[in-house]
Amino acid sequence: MAETKTKDEMEKIVSLCKRRGFIFQSSEIYGGINGFWDYGPLGVELKRNIKDYWWRCMTREREDIVGLDASIIMHPRTWEASGHTDTFSDPMVDCLLSKKRFRADLIEPQSGTIYHFTGAEATEGGNQSSEPYSVLLVAGKQPDSARKIARKYYTQRGISKPELRGETTEEIENTTRFNPENGSLLTEPREFNLMFKTYVGPVEDEENTAYLRPETAQAIFAQFKNVLEVSRKKLPMGICQIGKAFRNEINPRNYTFRSREFEQMELEFFIKPDETVEKTSNENNPKSAWGWKEWHRYWVEERLNWYEDIGLPKEDLELYEQTGDDLAHYAQATVDIMYRFPFGMQELEGIAARGNYDLTQHQKFSGKSMEYFDEDAREKYIPHVVEPSAGVDRLALALICNAYCEETITDDKGKTETRTVMRFHPRIAPIKVAVFPLLKNKPELVAKAREIQKMLKPHMNVFYDQTGAIGRRYRRQDEIGTPFGITVDFETLADDLETKDTVTLRERDSMKQQRVPIKDLLPKLLEKIL
Numbered sequence: 001m002a003e004t005k006t007k008d009e010m011e012k013i014v015s016l017c018k019r020r021g022f023i024f025q026s027s028e029i030y031g032g033i034n035g036f037w038d039y040g041p042l043g044v045e046l047k048r049n050i051k052d053y054w055w056r057c058m059t060r061e062r063e064d065i066v067g068l069d070a071s072i073i074m075h076p077r078t079w080e081a082s083g084h085t086d087t088f089s090d091p092m093v094d095c096l097l098s099k100k101r102f103r104a105d106l107i108e109p110q111s112g113t114i115y116h117f118t119g120a121e122a123t124e125g126g127n128q129s130s131e132p133y134s135v136l137l138v139a140g141k142q143p144d145s146a147r148k149i150a151r152k153y154y155t156q157r158g159i160s161k162p163e164l165r166g167e168t169t170e171e172i173e174n175t176t177r178f179n180p181e182n183g184s185l186l187t188e189p190r191e192f193n194l195m196f197k198t199y200v201g202p203v204e205d206e207e208n209t210a211y212l213r214p215e216t217a218q219a220i221f222a223q224f225k226n227v228l229e230v231s232r233k234k235l236p237m238g239i240c241q242i243g244k245a246f247r248n249e250i251n252p253r254n255y256t257f258r259s260r261e262f263e264q265m266e267l268e269f270f271i272k273p274d275e276t277v278e279k280t281s282n283e284n285n286p287k288s289a290w291g292w293k294e295w296h297r298y299w300v301e302e303r304l305n306w307y308e309d310i311g312l313p314k315e316d317l318e319l320y321e322q323t324g325d326d327l328a329h330y331a332q333a334t335v336d337i338m339y340r341f342p343f344g345m346q347e348l349e350g351i352a353a354r355g356n357y358d359l360t361q362h363q364k365f366s367g368k369s370m371e372y373f374d375e376d377a378r379e380k381y382i383p384h385v386v387e388p389s390a391g392v393d394r395l396a397l398a399l400i401c402n403a404y405c406e407e408t409i410t411d412d413k414g415k416t417e418t419r420t421v422m423r424f425h426p427r428i429a430p431i432k433v434a435v436f437p438l439l440k441n442k443p444e445l446v447a448k449a450r451e452i453q454k455m456l457k458p459h460m461n462v463f464y465d466q467t468g469a470i471g472r473r474y475r476r477q478d479e480i481g482t483p484f485g486i487t488v489d490f491e492t493l494a495d496d497l498e499t500k501d502t503v504t505l506r507e508r509d510s511m512k513q514q515r516v517p518i519k520d521l522l523p524k525l526l527e528k529i530l
Helices: 007-019 041-060 077-082 143-156 217-222 224-231 292-309 357-366 392-403 443-456 470-480 518-529
Strands: 023-025 037-039 065-067 089-094 101-103 110-117 119-122 133-137 162-165 168-175 190-193 197-199 209-211 237-246 261-271 317-321 333-341 344-355 372-374 379-381 384-391 404-410 416-422 433-437 462-464 484-488 502-507 513-517
Touching (some): 007 392, 041 065, 041 237, 041 392, 110 143, 119 143, 143 162, 217 224, 217 237, 217 261, 224 237, 261 292, 261 392, 292 317, 292 333, 292 384, 317 344, 344 357, 344 392, 416 470, 433 443, 443 484, 443 518, 470 484, 484 518, 502 518, 513 518
Parallel strands (some): 065 237
Antiparallel strands (some): 023 037, 089 101, 089 190, 110 133, 119 162, 197 209, 237 261, 261 384, 317 333, 372 379, 404 416, 502 513
């Protein structure tokens, strides 16, 4: 069973991410901007490794999927067709006291005593307010704390040293009308469109309104016919894309998990409608008779296996099948792959059977045919689609959380210490191997270490370090997740035939060391990191 991370450990993970250069707050020197993050030298390597491996598995190792890289800003009609202009919104509420904004549907129900006030009057100066206000007091808190919150509220409205009026109380259960942080009453919910608006051209008016894309999928639907024609593919076939998306989240939270700027890895896999599929067995290609249920099940399993393949343990992953109101109106089925973060079970990826909704909408709004001519069936139809959609940033955070480990180790002299280690799978680790000369003041050791670095560098990300004791250098690499360390020592240069031109290869997780011939390093490492 994988170790479950706690919220306290989450604070340590956030600290390590900044200290070691994984993630920085955007514009930090100006106080930062909520919902935006910058990836440092190690973070950008981690993200690139995630994207490269996803791309490799989705396109280069398959014959039925091709790629696309579409622009971030698209014609505004795109978002009318997709429904984003009218329906891509969340219910928003504001705290009447702190002005902090929340998504109304994410407020946890609370029970307790509501303190109602009809207004307040200044003890000095005579001004007053007849504006009603309420505070929720949960069990265990003193009534005076509700009055204290109310006085702050009326003070903000210009009432000097307010004396509260018309106090009454009411018992309530499971209400979502109050700020869980301070008990203050919230505003009534109102819809808030999540798309970032901008303007194309020199004039800022409605005719030139455009949007930063809230998802990468719609570009794939809009370019479906073009890609189909140039790729010379037959259904079933897929188009995938990795790219930035933007959502003006009401309340970004949980570190990088919910951000306003993020990257998606999306596949739209186009299939025949079930009614066109011949239900006959085909031993050479049984998939030719699959309907949407089989394809949907196939992609759920494929994606689940992929997450295990990059180091996320199966016991920390769950499948959640959407039903009822959770299921989008156009979806035939949606399964979310969930990961156990320190802050709870949260979605990494959704696999949706979207029917032909998107292509039908774009055909309707653009007036351009999205039909596919099936030569085998000798008929035209609008393809259906299965969509696996994953977040790069969420996955990077999941891998960081999963990798973080503190362990107590004891050396040969009986001294114990705590070792912080990031147990990244070698395939996605930011740095694959570190090269150390045993001593930096021995030119012959430095020269050989540099030679090994030069040999490996075209094939993997290599870090060279000659500063500090060798044990300290190992610890630094453990803390950033480097899976292998190579030490060039005097035995490497000795005349002894057994050790000449060999190095010490150290494995991060077990800390075991072995002598390896320099000529065997590259194939040995490539076998583990590819």
